[in-house]
Amino acid sequence: MSSQSPLFRITAENRKSAVLTPSSLSCLSKTATVNLTRGCAHQCVYCYTRGYSSFPGEHTIAVYANTFEKMKAEWQRKRKIPDCVYFSPSSDIFQPIPEVLDMGYNILHWLLNNNVRIAILTKGVIPNRFFDLFAQFPEQIQFQHGLITLDNSILSMFEPGAASAETRISQMRRFIDLGITTRVRLDPILPGLTDDEESLESLCLELEQIGVREMAASVLFLRPVILASLKQNIHDNEIKQKLISRFENKESLAIHAGQSRVFALCCEERRQILDRVRTIAALHQIECHRCSCKNPDLDSSSCQIAGAWTNRGNTLFDLL
Numbered sequence: 001m002s003s004q005s006p007l008f009r010i011t012a013e014n015r016k017s018a019v020l021t022p023s024s025l026s027c028l029s030k031t032a033t034v035n036l037t038r039g040c041a042h043q044c045v046y047c048y049t050r051g052y053s054s055f056p057g058e059h060t061i062a063v064y065a066n067t068f069e070k071m072k073a074e075w076q077r078k079r080k081i082p083d084c085v086y087f088s089p090s091s092d093i094f095q096p097i098p099e100v101l102d103m104g105y106n107i108l109h110w111l112l113n114n115n116v117r118i119a120i121l122t123k124g125v126i127p128n129r130f131f132d133l134f135a136q137f138p139e140q141i142q143f144q145h146g147l148i149t150l151d152n153s154i155l156s157m158f159e160p161g162a163a164s165a166e167t168r169i170s171q172m173r174r175f176i177d178l179g180i181t182t183r184v185r186l187d188p189i190l191p192g193l194t195d196d197e198e199s200l201e202s203l204c205l206e207l208e209q210i211g212v213r214e215m216a217a218s219v220l221f222l223r224p225v226i227l228a229s230l231k232q233n234i235h236d237n238e239i240k241q242k243l244i245s246r247f248e249n250k251e252s253l254a255i256h257a258g259q260s261r262v263f264a265l266c267c268e269e270r271r272q273i274l275d276r277v278r279t280i281a282a283l284h285q286i287e288c289h290r291c292s293c294k295n296p297d298l299d300s301s302s303c304q305i306a307g308a309w310t311n312r313g314n315t316l317f318d319l320l
């Protein structure tokens with residue numbers, strides 16, 4: 001497979017390394033995670049995977065075509081099977097690429113029918129057949145939608161390949177109607193663009209109305225490669241300047257993701273923004289978790305990125 005889309009180039013390759021792997025993020029270090037691709041069609045301009053050695057280059061998606069077969073073979077060899085599988089740490093399972101959606105469907109169908117719990121984080125458009133599948137296993141799924149604002153002009157600038165705000169809201173409503181635990185991930189908050197009271201208030205009001213009761217939030221951090229992406233991909237100079245200028249007094253921060261150091265707003269600025277989110281969310285009956293991996297100087301609690309599950313007693317996963 002090698003095809004073209006107006007937005008990106010798609011190639012196929014066979015994955016050599018293991019499919020079920022932990023992530024370098026400390027909150028996913030004991031969870032089995034799966035990526036179906038290198039690169040991601042949602043093309044978020046702030047995406048941290050640009051800094052990974054596996055990043056295939058701008059506007060390129062490499063599909064791991066053998067993922068399902070390889071995962072099943074790995075499964076047979078495991079002494080302890082995963083209790084929960086997380087999709088996906090460095091890509092998105094709901095990218096608008098038919099091969100990725102088909103493979104994602106087959107994998108989810110297989111895992112759910114094998115009594116495995118699934119945590120999904122996406123910014124994508126979810127086809128109907130997935131809702132039909134999820135409706136059969138509401139207790140085995142915890143869903144998170146990434147949503148940083150209701151302002152589609154900001155979303156199309158920063159997440160050009162992802163779903164509109166309306167689509168994400170409507171999808172969350174469908175998950176909630178199915179009885180599936182549904183959270184929002186407000187990550188990254190864009191300082192100067194999406195952290196004002198008006199923007200947060202309208203977002204939290206909408207979430208309250210559809211029945212969302214939990215969110216996790218984190219403020220944008222920069223690496224040189226993310227800064228370069230913002231400069232290259234944001235064409236509205238006023239917006240770009242407004243965001244980048246907030247990082248003039250940036251500080252170096254060691255986050256809980258491998259040995260990562262990033263450039264972040266100073267601790268007090270992040271605290272003020274996250275306190276504002278938490279206060280506004282609480283007014284709308286929404287509990288806001290801070291992402292402690294990305295704010296180790298502020299918090300030590302979990303952002304629940306892989307879900308908050310009750311213990312089934314057989315949950316150890318042999319990742320070796």
Ligand code: SF4
Binds near residue numbers: 042044046048
């Ligand atoms: S959806 Fe996630 S993995 Fe995909 S480009 Fe956006 S931030 Fe990166």
